[in-house]
Amino acid sequence: MEDLIKLKMWDELMRAEIDARKDEIAFINNQIHSNPELAYEEHKAHDAFVSVLQKLGFEVTPHAYGLDTAFSCEFGTGGRLISFNAEYDALPGIGHACGHNLIAASSLAAFLGVARALRESNIPGRVRLLGTPAEEGGGGKLRLIQAGAYKDTAASLMVHPGPGHKLPPTVTAVSYVRMLANVKMRVHFTGREAHAAIAPWDGVNALDAVCLSYNAVSMLRQHIRPYERIHGVFRAAGERPNVTPADCTVEYYVRSDTKRHAQELWERVKKCFEGAAVATGCAVRYEALNSYADVRPNRGLCRAFVEGMPEDEVAWAEPADFLAGSTDMGDVCYECPGFHGAFGIATGDGEANHTKGFARVAGTEESLGRAVSCAKGMAVVGFKVLRDEEFAEGVRREWEGDMGGAREGKGV
Structure with missing residues (x-):
């Protein structure tokens, strides 16, 4: 007492x-x-x-x-x-x-x-x-x-x-x-500039890669767990309509219930970017940001x-x-x-x-x-x-x- x-x-x-x-x-x-x-x-x-x-x-x-x-x-x-x-x-x-x-x-x-x-x-x-x-x-x-x-x-x-x-x-x-754990990644696509009207065949369009990957990620969402989240924004998507965009950037957050599951989900998302790069002829690189457990x-x-x-x-x-x-x-x-x-x-x-x-x-x-x-x-x-x-x-x-x-x- x-x-x-x-x-x-x-x-x-x-x-x-x-x-x-x-x-x-x-x-x-x-x-x-x-x-x-x-x-x-x-x-x-x-x-x-x-x-x-x-x-x-x-x-x-x-x-x-x-x-x-x-x-x-x-x-x-x-x-x-x-x-x-x-x-x-x-x-x-x-x-x-x-x-x-x-x-x-x-x-x-x-x-x-x-x-x-x-x-x-x-x-x-x-x-x-x-x-x-x-x-x-x-x-x-x-x-x-x-x-x-x-x-x-x-x-x-x-x-x-x-x-x-x-x-x-x-x-x-x-x-x-x-x-949720959160893997944060900035994704850079690199193509080749060209005049979009005079010689578009000389260009490699990084904006195409961005758009293709965005749609692929959106389709992936129907196959993830109910509590998982994937969301992103366009950081850079070209400057002028008559110049084929050569450098475009997106930023994505990929969330799941554990660090391990978030990393596994990111690997699935990453394939969307890899596929878009192959399809468009662009190079792709990844910039890791501050991910949270x-x-x-x-x-x-x-x-x-x-x-x-x-x-x-x-x-x-x-x-x-x-x-x-x-x-x-x-x-x-x-x-x-x-x-x-x-x-x-x-x-x-x-x-x-x-x-x-x-x-x-x-x-x-x-x-x-x-x-x-x-x-x-x-x-x-x-x-x-x-x-x-x-x-x-x-x-x-x-x-x-x-x-x-x-x-x-x-x-x-």
């Missing part, structure tokens, strides 16, 4: 600390939302975080891990290490239409809560807040992984906003969120999040259908046990992620309140990993087993 009372005391302490730091949390949220910055250009967000954390007495490493707009802030000594991920990049033309301001605010709040519990309890352990730039296609966390930011991490956590109108009325968050939620962390949420908030722990998007948090899940929960904000029809309507709702006080509620749940989970040896070992064992399945191409 005494241990249970202590646990409740630490949970309440963290929640109280998060409430006490509402001004700092709101400042970060509003600063980021009001000043949208694209991938690797998040200088204002970076500087705002560094300033707030330093004023609160924390030691901060700006421009961390060789990235100009990343930062790292760690508190505690010894024991296990957990991390919270603060994303803050925006989208071109539509600002924070994926709500990264809310991700940043919730991760800051969770970090502050756990840091307070560590300070008061003298429990061995470390909590790290990572500023993770360039999630929107830039692969910021991939570069952080390569630099060792997640090495020896017992758990890494974050939550992401989504359209609340798609959730049941009584549910505000979802703890067990699966997202699938998000593989840790069930132990998911269950603990549901239990740690405030009493007036309801979260699901059961596996839901795949969210058809992808994120570099998936790659973190391959490095250490990961948690990537989701919460709903008050959107309406047509206001899903990556829309102007979502960007508007992401800036409201109500949305920040939902992010903070999830931060309290994350803080409880994070501190449990640090203080509870049996729980942390269980989380680790599950992750190791899941990684064995991932190497065989198995989903979660």
Whole structure:
């Protein structure tokens, strides 16, 4: 009974600390939302975080891990290490239409809560807040992984906003969120220029190769799994109608439930490009972009999040259908046990992620309140990993087993 009372005391302490730091949390949220910055250009967000954390007495490493707009802030000594991920990049033309301001605010709040519990309890352990730039296609966390930011991490956590109108009325968050792996490729076709009217027979038309491959990929879609996705755009398709296009480029995303399945699907898509090149006489080459792994939620962390949420908030722990998007948090899940929960904000029809309507709702006080509620749940989970040896070992064992399945191409 005494241990249970202590646990409740630490949970309440963290929640109280998060409430006490509402001004700092709101400042970060509003600063980021009001000043949208694209991938690797998040200088204002970076500087705002560094300033707030330093004023609160924390030691901060700006421009961390060789990235100009990343930062790292760690508190505690010894024991296990957990991390919270603060994303803050925006989208071109539509600002924070994926709500990264809310991700940043919730991760800051969770970090502050756990840091307070560590300070008061003298429990061995470390909590790290990572500023993770360039999630929107830039692969910021991939570069952080390569630099060792997640090495020896017992758990890494974050939550992401989504359209609340798609959730049941009584549910505000979802703890067990699966997202697809994504192979990203830029494909270049090279032909030969010619005057399209005077000597078209001298030309080799790269635009023909692009169009032929596009139609072939479109036909392939009827033979893929229901949750798989293939989509692409023309990046370059010629300049003038009277010049046979010699250099044309397309960019494609190929998604499936696991890294292995996404790569296998890409090999099928690749044959569409190879066939188009043969048919038109063009050369073809491939430029690999930042591909993302699938998000593989840790069930132990998911269950603990549901239990740690405030009493007036309801979260699901059961596996839901795949969210058809992808994120570099998936790659973190391959490095250490990961948690990537989701919460709903008050959107309406047509206001899903990556829309102007979502960007508007992401800036409201109500949305920040939902992010903070999830931060309290994350803080409880994070501190449990640090203080509870049996729980942390269980989380680790599950992750190791899941990684064995991932190497065989198995989903979660």
